Amino acid sequence: MQAKELKQFLLADKDRIIKVMAQAGFHDFRSQSNELRCALPDGTNPTGVMVKYDDTLYTAMFEIGYTGDLFGALAKIMNFGFSDVMLFIHGMFGIANENNNIGMIDPLSDLKKLANGTYYRNQEPNKLYNPNVMDKYIHTIHHSILEEGIVPRVAYHFGIAYDPYKDRILFPHYDWVHTDKIVGIKGRTTQTAEEMDITGTPKYWNYITGYKKTQNLYGYNIAKDNLDACKMMILFEGEKSVLKQFSYEQGKGCSVALGGHAISENQVEFILKHVPNDCEIVLAFDKDVMTNESEGEPYIKEQVKRFLPFRKASYIFDKYNLLGEKDSPIDKGYKIWRYLLKWRLKV
Structure with a gap:
């Protein structure tokens, strides 16, 4: 699909817009008749992002000064190029991308790319942190982890910790290349769905700004x-x-x-x-x-x-x-x- 057609496809079922944005890390969605409001991946303001339900999918991310369309917002947050955003959305919904010029593809291009090491698209690596960034938190296992059938030695091996101030279980993410360095810390609230709804607490919280899980x-x-x-x-x-x-x-x-x-x-x-x-x-x-x-x-x-x-x-x-x-x-x-x-x- 072309960009205009893809926008019409998303507008035909507004839940599709939420699904795409959720995959990029946006959260705390509040859908109104003419617009969608939510929080940035690393934000807490549930009205910090606005997407208009119009033909342009006009999008504003007020806290970082972005205005444009939804595809541009996704590109900025996910550090993608426009073509990768299109592929990302096509892939989510199993849509064939008619712009792929199949006849022009070199069937060995992926192997060539892997062989010479130039295999990252839009490469801007995650920022690396020493594991001691976790020292400010409690290295203990919340009872809910054990109740899920996760054994203590596995939880300790993965560095699971607890933040008592935000009442969150912490999952440190180590880099896939520099495997002794932390690039992200994901905090999951221990509140129930009902409690989250009453208090407006997001289910997940990214402790390291700019972490790209992709x-x-x-x-x-x-x-x-x-x-x-x-x-x-x-x-x-x-x-x-x-x-x-x-x-x-x-x-x-x-x-x-x-x-x-x-x-x-x-x-x-x-x-x-x-x-x-x-x-x-x-x-x-x-x-x-x-x-x-x-x-x-x-x-x-x-x-x-x-x-x-x-x-x-x-x-x-x-x-x-x-x-x-x-x-x-x-x-x-x-x-x-x-x-x-x-x-x-x-x-």
């Missing part, structure tokens, strides 16, 4: 040492799914988290560059992606195909409705997880 993979710093033995890398959406998989495998897990169900070009290219050739890539998206009318199995298959033919690739699909409507494939316990993994669908 240029990293949570847990890769630990999982990389197990990939040769596992012959598999599992791509989950969230951090807790990774912690559960490592718990089930007694610390020898082989999973990472994308931070959502959109896979950036940088993430695809990093995996093709760094993951062993005999390693199968397994997509394990949450149940709501499997059942979403605008995504579903066709979207998941399209994401799987991005790793072909360079890697074996497959995906988990809950055809017998074993999961809750928003569950990760690993949320219902070891037995169901092993069943779903065993009967994953190969492409």
Whole structure:
């Protein structure tokens, strides 16, 4: 789709706009009749961003002085070029991109790009921090982590901590290249959904401004040492799914988290560059992606195909409705997880 057509597609179902922005990290959405308000990825002001429900999708990010359209706002926040924003949105909804000039593509271009090391798009790496940035927080395990079936030694290995002032569980994200450096700290509130609604508390809080999850993979710093033995890398959406998989495998897990169900070009290219050739890539998206009318199995298959033919690739699909409507494939316990993994669908 052209940009104008894509805007009309998003406007046809306003939830699509929210879905796209949520993947970029925006939060605290408040949809009105003629506009959408929300907070910046690193912000707390739920009216700090405005998107007009008009043909231009006029967008203003007041706190950083941006005015333009939604695509420009996404490019600024995600550090993407315009073409990558278009690919990002097309990929989310499984839309064929008619502007890709298929006949002009060099079938070996990806291999050439990987071979010479020029595999990052719009590369502006995340800022690196020493692990001592976590020293100001309490290195303890909140009871909710244990109640989810995550064993203490795995939580400690991943550096899980707690911020008593904001009442948040902290997940440090280590860089995928400089694996001894922290690039992001994601804080998840311990409040219930009802409490968050009453207090206006965002579910997640980014403690490091400017962290680009699209240029990293949570847990890769630990999982990389197990990939040769596992012959598999599992791509989950969230951090807790990774912690559960490592718990089930007694610390020898082989999973990472994308931070959502959109896979950036940088993430695809990093995996093709760094993951062993005999390693199968397994997509394990949450149940709501499997059942979403605008995504579903066709979207998941399209994401799987991005790793072909360079890697074996497959995906988990809950055809017998074993999961809750928003569950990760690993949320219902070891037995169901092993069943779903065993009967994953190969492409």
